Amino acid sequence: MGRYVARRLLQMIPVFIGTTLLIFLMVYSLPGDPIKALFGDKAADPATVARLRHQFGLDQPMLTQYWNYLTGLFKGDFGQSFTGRPVADLIGEAFPVTIRLALYAFAIEVVIGVALGMLTGLKRGKFVDQLVLVLTLIVISVPVFVLGFLAQFFLGLKWQLITPTVQDSMNLGQLTVPAIVLGALSLAYVTRLTRTTVAENLRADYMRTALAKGLPKSRRLGVHLMRNSLIPVVTFLGTDLGMLMGGAIVTEGIFNVQGVGNTLYRAIQTSEGPTVVGIVTVLVLIYLVSSLVVDLLYAVLDPRIRYA
Amino acid sequence: MPEKTTVNPGAVAGPGTTGDTVDLAAPGVGAAAVEAAGGPANKPRSLGQDAWRELRGRPMFWIAGALLVLLIVMAIVPSLFTGADPDHADLRNHYLGEPQWSHLFQVDWFGYNKQGQSVWARTVYGARASIIVGVCVTFAVTVFGGLLGMLAGYFGGWADALLSRITDVFFGIPLLLGALVLLQAFTNRTVWTVTLGLSVFGWMQLARVMRGAVITQKQSDFVTAAKALGAGHTRILFKHILPNAIGPVIVVATIALAGYISAEATLSYLGIGLQPPAISWGVDISAAKDVLRDAPHVLLIPSAFLSITVLAFILLGDAVRDALDPKLR
Numbered sequence: 001m002g003r004y005v006a007r008r009l010l011q012m013i014p015v016f017i018g019t020t021l022l023i024f025l026m027v028y029s030l031p032g033d034p035i036k037a038l039f040g041d042k043a044a045d046p047a048t049v050a051r052l053r054h055q056f057g058l059d060q061p062m063l064t065q066y067w068n069y070l071t072g073l074f075k076g077d078f079g080q081s082f083t084g085r086p087v088a089d090l091i092g093e094a095f096p097v098t099i100r101l102a103l104y105a106f107a108i109e110v111v112i113g114v115a116l117g118m119l120t121g122l123k124r125g126k127f128v129d130q131l132v133l134v135l136t137l138i139v140i141s142v143p144v145f146v147l148g149f150l151a152q153f154f155l156g157l158k159w160q161l162i163t164p165t166v167q168d169s170m171n172l173g174q175l176t177v178p179a180i181v182l183g184a185l186s187l188a189y190v191t192r193l194t195r196t197t198v199a200e201n202l203r204a205d206y207m208r209t210a211l212a213k214g215l216p217k218s219r220r221l222g223v224h225l226m227r228n229s230l231i232p233v234v235t236f237l238g239t240d241l242g243m244l245m246g247g248a249i250v251t252e253g254i255f256n257v258q259g260v261g262n263t264l265y266r267a268i269q270t271s272e273g274p275t276v277v278g279i280v281t282v283l284v285l286i287y288l289v290s291s292l293v294v295d296l297l298y299a300v301l302d303p304r305i306r307y308a
Numbered sequence: 309m310p311e312k313t314t315v316n317p318g319a320v321a322g323p324g325t326t327g328d329t330v331d332l333a334a335p336g337v338g339a340a341a342v343e344a345a346g347g348p349a350n351k352p353r354s355l356g357q358d359a360w361r362e363l364r365g366r367p368m369f370w371i372a373g374a375l376l377v378l379l380i381v382m383a384i385v386p387s388l389f390t391g392a393d394p395d396h397a398d399l400r401n402h403y404l405g406e407p408q409w410s411h412l413f414q415v416d417w418f419g420y421n422k423q424g425q426s427v428w429a430r431t432v433y434g435a436r437a438s439i440i441v442g443v444c445v446t447f448a449v450t451v452f453g454g455l456l457g458m459l460a461g462y463f464g465g466w467a468d469a470l471l472s473r474i475t476d477v478f479f480g481i482p483l484l485l486g487a488l489v490l491l492q493a494f495t496n497r498t499v500w501t502v503t504l505g506l507s508v509f510g511w512m513q514l515a516r517v518m519r520g521a522v523i524t525q526k527q528s529d530f531v532t533a534a535k536a537l538g539a540g541h542t543r544i545l546f547k548h549i550l551p552n553a554i555g556p557v558i559v560v561a562t563i564a565l566a567g568y569i570s571a572e573a574t575l576s577y578l579g580i581g582l583q584p585p586a587i588s589w590g591v592d593i594s595a596a597k598d599v600l601r602d603a604p605h606v607l608l609i610p611s612a613f614l615s616i617t618v619l620a621f622i623l624l625g626d627a628v629r630d631a632l633d634p635k636l637r
Contacts (some may be wrong), residue, residue, distance in 0.1 A: 018477035026489050113555040141619035145577050149597065153604055187567040235316075245480030250574060265578070268492050276489060284480045 001229045008295060012288050016089070016295065017070070023280045024066050028058075035082070056082065056274070069277065078278035081267075087278035090263060098252070098259035102244040105183030110237065117194020117233075124199050136188035144247060146179045148254035149201075165256035178255040182247055186240050193236055197229040204228070231301050232238045238294025242287030275295055335407025343568045359555075364503060364629035369631075372623035379617055383436040392429035394587050407453030407605050421592070422599055431590055431610050437499055437576075437588035438617060442569035444503045447508060450561045458553075462526060462545055472519070475512045483509045491580050502581050506568055515559045521553035528552075555632040562626035566618045573614050589614045 035044075035052050053059045057068060063294060072079060078087035120129040139147070156164030166174045201207065202225065210220045248261035257263075260279055269274035333513035362370045362429055398420075407419040407427075418427035458473035478486075486509035487502075494501050525531065526549065534548050575581030576590025584591055589610040 014473055015476045017478060018473065023481065023489065026486075026493075060616060137619065137622065138615075141566070141622055142611075142615045143573055143618065146593070146615060147576055149593075149607055150601060153600055153607075157601055169323070244483055246485045249484065250500070251555035253578070265488075268488055268580070271411070271492070279486065280481070280489075283482075283485070287480055 005296065008292055012292065014239060016284060016288060019284045020070070020277070021066055022278055022286075024069065027063065027276050028065065029062060039076050056080070060203045073281070074082050079274040079282070081272055083151035083272075084161025087274050089280055090275055091260075091282055094279075095262045096257070097257060098245060098248050098261060099169060100170065100172070101179055101182065101248060101259060102241060102254070104172065105244055106176055106237075107185075108179060108243060109183040109187040109190050109240075113190025114194050114230070114233065116191045117223075118198055118229075120191070121195040121202070121229070122221075124195075128186075129195075132191060139184050139188040143256060144181065144185060145250045147184055147253055151177050151181055152254060171241045175257070178251050178257055181254075182244060183250040185247075186236075186244070189236060190233060193233050194229060196233075199224060199234055201225055201228050216249040227301055231298065234294055234297050234301065235273070238291050238297075242283065245283050245286060314323055314413060319482060359628070359631040360584045364625055366627050366630070368623050370626060372620045375616065376624060379620065380439060382432055383439040386432045386436065388397040390424045390429045391425070391485065394429040394433040396429075397423040397425045401581065406605075407609075408441070418609045419598060419603070419605055421603075427592075427609050428450075430464045430587055431589070431613050434589040434610060435613070437582055438572055438590075439568050440499050440574040440615065441503050441506070442565050444499075444620070445506045445568040445572075446561050446565045448503065448507040449511040449514050449564070450557065452507070453514030454518045454557055456511070457515035457557075458522050458545060458550070460515070461519035461522030462541070464523075471515070475515050478509060479512045481509060483567075484574060487571065487575060488578065488580050491575065497583055498586070499582065501613070502572055502575060505575070506571055507579035508630055510564070510568065513564065514557060514560055518553065518557050521556050522549055525549045525552045552629060559629040559632050562628045563622065566621035566625060569614070570618050570622065 017188055035049050035056070035058065050059075056099060057065050060068075069079060076088065078091060081090065092152070099195075120132045123129050152164050153209055155161045162177050163174065168174060204227075206224060207220065210224045245260065248257075248259055249265050250261070251257070251260035252259050253265060260283075264276065264279045266272075267279070355554060386394075408417060418431065421427055421430070440616060449625045456471055456475070458476075483506065487505040491501060491505040518584060531544060531548055534544050539548070572581055572588035573593070574586070576588045579592040582588045582591055584595070591605055592610045593614070594612070598604070600607055
């Protein structure tokens, strides 16, 4: 196990370098001069432009810039945004909000998704199964931003059950509807995935054996069935946390949550290179770590998988 | 399964038809299957024919198919559905006019938007962008991801290690995020730019699926036989392995198509996809969000069409998956 973890950690290094390099190159080598953009409509003074370029290291070759960025990262330095604020500050401000929102959405989709999946998988073909299938199909078909507006229009404007936008981004109560909207798509996937695997595993030999041994129903379903059915679900959930952080761009925009999505979206629109690269770097790290956790969870869930 | 190896170029999606996007692939396979149905009863059915027989019996397939035909006709000849000009704006009479539900297919059926443009006309004309982007991105990622996956799976070794790491690198960036950063650099964005943006960050899943399918097929006896007979790599890959490995790829591609349509609308909604002179559901929804309180129909109607389109492609994908992958039934 220890060796496996070490190997997986080593494998993460090239992927991390590759992904950050890709984002770095995209942000800095594509057309559009961020320094000139700082001047807006006014004509830029060449001497000032040159000084600013030097200050942000934009006059160096691309790979040198990347190297400086990478070595800075290890010291916890994400660089400086073009407006002069350290990117680490921006990250420290926005991430707690989005992590809260994403974990909330994640909890909703795991609890409700697995519960609904178990229920429909066990009652396959019954009315409740058909109903949930149709509902999940609808949720999958409606794009997230449309779902967000529907929630905002009906819950916020028409029936006035919630405030149309979030006033306090750290208030869990106000984050409930945004979290449901953010997690809805994955919730539908989790439900369908759990349903399929539960229905499949119900017919497995070990389930019959468990029944023949006279195990109580709670143990058969709770331990034998659940544990085996959750393997594909865990795979999905592992990549999902990263997706939720990305999907926050849309949800946070609609509900005006002051998190990573909002900050990132503004930074992309104003060509704030250092901020974009910094935030995406953290998102990539979260993605890599969560996929590592998934791989380790396999060993816990499936005793046949033991990494030598 | 020896009968699967009977390569029938018409019935099995061969190299030339790999990219034929899914809505076309199924009927194409079907035409060949209908011809073959008249043949001798003991003739083994190919994978494609088998799938078509499955599909024919599914009401969901026909519902999705009918919806898609309607939407595709709408995308090709929008003037069939509305005589109104989607760009014609008349602030004088129609500022945020209410929908006239009884005026079926008329200019004011769904009312007017903030600019006094007919919501119905714009919704009809908006279908084109969504469908072009969805179909073209699917085509591009299937060809590109499929080829990379084939090379990685077939040659293995360092080629596999390298290509798989590249896939991992791109996997680290969510589709929407990557497309946002890439498209931001283009000041004039058309459907083709958006297609490019989504394709660059959309091919990884298909590459992985293809790689897995090729690795499974590579160990089959018929590949060894082909090798023993002196077939070259190209022949083995395209004539022997591809027809047998394409099934899961088609399934994933069909389901992904719905996601690309949704992604295009999301990008346009965020203002980083198509731009206002272009007519697209995402652009219209984005413009309508400011008047959500006063005129929700301006937002809800394009949203409904968008969702129905996505739904139709998902239903088609589900049907194709069930037909091509009997294990999941």
